[in-house]
Amino acid sequence: MNKEDIVRRIFHEELEGIVKENPRKGYEESEPVEVFKRKRAYFDLDVELLKELKMQAVIHDRNVNEIVETAIKQYLAELKK
The missing domain is CATH 1.10.1220 (Arc Repressor Mutant)
Known part of the structure; x- marks a missing residue:
């Protein structure tokens, strides 16, 4: 899987409810966060x-x-x- 595929997969709307690492400052690297479907x-x-x-x-x-x-x-x- 190349870099473009990974980015597409991470930001694709079908990832609703999948847990990923929390990128926010001040959190443990292993602390998960829910990914929710969003609409602009x-x-x-x-x-x-x-x-x-x-x-x-x-x-x-x-x-x-x-x-x-x-x-x-x-x-x-x-x-x-």
């Missing part, structure tokens, strides 16, 4: 809100997607109550 979403945000979001992502060593996804999950959970 585009939406407009207030400029100041986006700036704050990016700053908080850097401060907390997370990415913007993680923070937004967590916030949406919490919001939807509150709506269901």
Whole structure:
């Protein structure tokens, strides 16, 4: 299997639910993480809100997607109550 095949296989949508090594800083190399199917979403945000979001992502060593996804999950959970 060549490098291109490996990259295709790693990022292919069919990998839903397969465990791979966690690339995030601060984790043990052997600690697994779930790979979830993702769909790109585009939406407009207030400029100041986006700036704050990016700053908080850097401060907390997370990415913007993680923070937004967590916030949406919490919001939807509150709506269901």
